[in-house]
Amino acid sequence: MAVTEQRRASWKLIGPGFVVAATGVGTGDLVATLIAGQRFGYTLLWATIVGCLVKIALAEATGRWHLATGRTIFDGWSSLGRWTHVYFAPYIVIWGLVYGATAMSATALPLASLFPAVPLWAWAVLVGLSALLFVWFNRYSLLEKAMTALVGVMFVTVVGLAAYLTPDIGATLAGLVPTLPEGSAVYTMGLVGGVGGTITMAAYGYWVNAKGWRDAAWIKVMRWDNRVAYITTGVFVIAMLIVGAELLYSANLALESGEQGLLQLGDVLEERFGRAIAILFLIGFFSAAYSSVLGVWHGVSLLFADFVGHVRGRTNRPVEERERSWAFRAYALWLTFPPLIVVFRGRPVDELVIIYGVFGAFFMPFLALTLIWLLNSGRTPREWRNGWLSNLGLAVAGLLFIVLLGHDLWETFTGA
Template identity: 70%
Template sequence: MAVSDPSDASQAAPEQRKPSWKLVGPGLVVAATGVGSGDLVATLVAGNLFGYTLLWATILGAIVKISLAEATGRWHLATGRTIFDGWSSLGRWTHVYFAPYIVIWGLIYGAAAMSASALPLAALFPVLPLWAWGMICGVSGLVFVWFNQYAVFEKVMTVFVGIMFVTVVGLAIYVVPNVGEAILGLRPIVPNAEDSLMTTLALIGGVGGTITMAAYGYWVNAKGWRDATWVRMMRWDNRIAYITTGLFVIATLVLGAELLYATSITLTQDDAGLMALADVLEDRFGRVLSVIFLIGFFSAAYSSILGVWHGVSLMFADFIGHVRGKVNRPVEEREQSWAFRGYLLWLTFPPMLLLLFDRPFQLVLIYGMLGAFFMPFLALTLLWLLNSKRVPQPWRNGWVSNVGLAVSGLLFVVLCVNELINQISSI
């Protein structure tokens, strides 16, 4: 297919490939990676505190993620360039932000992800301490990603998505959700309670939303979708994935609402909150249902390890390639690069020190302040890029995409400012 001038307004959109269920994959990968233990906690706590009142917020959150992931995938397919190519075209300031962010984020996330994956394993198999299970999870993720390319990686991630969905959604059905209350929860109402507005915004913006949103385009390319003829298929893939994710987080809200709302139990807003729910399930329904939940919990946490180890390492390899003047390398080449494997090692071994010695306060502070900027950075730069001549005319943003990205950007800016205030006040 001939390459046209991206600024040619008369350029016609190429013929689109027909969407197929058999080709769905990259969206499930990004959804499984983005929904980790922290997202389960946030949704569970919302159900614990407010019942079904914030059901509408979980649905809106899934729509926000559809908008962001679609924009990322469309950039990769319409331009034939990676998202980091796009950021680089906006100026070197993007490199200045991205370099310290991805290094610090990787260190803290590695420890958090290993710890979260270890919790259900330690509960199911209390033969090893928590830190040992965490190290096993990190090293096994490293070995798997090191020796397998995207095709195998996608199949394994799809299995984890299936386990997550069947266990958690199955439990939500088993506890018999209150349909009437759920319908009332579709009304966009913010609970009348302290900090309820920020809880609502965080639920909309936080579930399934991390740096891995930007990795979607790399996984789309790894699938073999590398030009604009795949845009329709990418959109289908993306919607299926986030509808699945939406049902999953709604099921978590149902568990919080049905098992914990209007009780004296108040969950902690960390991974221990999920263990508390496992205890409640065991007390009320027996050990079997508790074990089923722990399996779903582990699947959510460990799939995030695999996804981050692969996807963010690809982004880091792309970043290093730009620094060295080697751009637009095939995904397969990036997977074999020293930068990809070096970042895998960084995600795995230095964070183990944090598992043993706890997290230094100053590092957590810097991580929180940098991390608060990433989602507004992603939303607003996509808004900028996809309305520019860098993108062929047929694939530039329409008003729906512009509204979606603008609302997302504004939401994340508010959350960013709130996070900064919280971090500064904790000094």
């Protein structure tokens, strides 16, 4: 297909961007945005927009590496030295255990609220098993359709709720001016860092390849796909900020941190607007949480399969072959069954949470800085190397996440 034909068909072709953006926006991001709106109103609206731009830069760079070089992001990391393997191996193992437990529990919460006769642990088991079976028996094309549907549900429910609350236009526009109210620094960094971004951003290139985009002729379509997806996600996150500002800030209501805060919001909505509105919100809550589960079970399993292939000296395998590999399925099993032990305990093992926090805080700076390294070197064809704008976006992302890293490490080791 010629590039001009790709451009004409670009609206029909977009998809991988929705998968990566929806996967990255988890319940933790929703709660952080909601509480920022609750505490500071519209003042930090500008930070959500900056966060959206940062993620566009990161995802574009990841996709461009795959398409311009014909190599995966793990190929690129391996070319930088074996130290990347030493970092990645313990990280992905520990991350999968703790993420699996937290994601299954978070996704079970709205289901338990909608159907209280079924215990929370049973919903968590069902969430994990359904995700496992989905990625075991299906391929990327069906994942994209499912994720697009979930994005549509979460977008309509949450954006519709924000419109229903009739936001203050003047205050909304004022929030576009960068300001930092007292005590807002941590929330600001969280908003910029949390508009859809985890290890799953590294999976974007694999999903681009699974879509059938395999060379540089698809870079313009990939960029369009990436921008549309993250702008859509940005509107969704802004809608959560509006809900926090209009429903909680104006009424001086406070929510708990963590996923329980979203359930509290459901209670507030039911008290103020009735059960029907609360149910719609819980459906949106579930869609956001379950899209992250499906995306991780598929995308991070692909990344793990590529890692195992490099360890065994089997590189440059098609993404379809990785989807059927034992390593892909082994990691999907790892995300599902060992975390259920943590779910039944009622909380993650403390030592694992500490290690997870340390490794997890390092990943986004690692991604941003290695992309700068790869895309400014001879590993990338000259015409597709970084320009000043891409370098600026990745540098801002790297510096931002280094600051967040320092904050996370301080909290991890001091409990402050």
